[in-house]
Amino acid sequence: MASPSLQNGQSALRLHALDSEDLPFLSAHLQDTLVRVGDIAFLPAKRRFALIGSRFDWAAELEGRLERCRSGLHFEGVQRVRCQCVARDRPDAILELLAVTFEPGPEPPSxxxxxxxxxxASIALDVECVEAQLADLGPRWKVAARPVHDLGRELDENASQGS
Structure with a gap:
């Protein structure tokens, strides 16, 4: 089955994660996604957590293009959501997603x-099992620069705190 096209003949990304081994791949595609706090939702009756963000397209960057794309991410079977350092009273605040991880519970696959x-900032989702979907929704646009992380400075700060 062909992937839906966004624009300029480019395929829309659609990924599913059905276990903890799938999440690192999903996480890699989501690295540096910009998420507006107001575009995050937990639907307890449906046990679904969802967000929409502006995903930096790392695959396009490998081809010399610097682009972002509107993307949706949702998790099923979510029992509880806990937020840390997320200003829910500021819906226009922007969060930069760095990683998606999984910590097994006492009763797998939860x-x-x-x-x-x-x-x-972080958001913890207590899940029955890993069941996630990432999909590009469009549009796609050019950006001036790729995301950069100053890991050297962070490592220096962590080393000085340990002394």
Missing amino acids: GVVRLIFAGG
């Missing part, structure tokens, strides 16, 4: 999916 954002 566990905690953690969305880790720059600046110390």
Whole structure:
């Protein structure tokens, strides 16, 4: 089955994660996605957590293009959501997603999916099992620069705190 096309003949990304081994691949595609706090939702009656963000397209960057794309991410079977350092009273605040991880629970396949954002913010999802979907929704646009992380400075700060 062909992937839906967004524009300029480019295929829309559609990924599913059905276990903890799938999440690192999904996480890699989501790295540096910009998410507006107001575009994050937990629907307890449906046990669904969802967000919409502006995903930096790392695959396009390998081909010399610097682009972002509107993308949706949702998790099914979510029992509880806990937020840390997420200003829910500021819906226009922007979070930069760095990684999506999974910590197994005492009764597999349950566990905690953690969305880790720059600046110390995180969202923990207590899930029955890993069941996630990422899909590009469009549009796609050019950006001036690729995301950069100053890991050297962070490593220096962590080393000085340990002394």
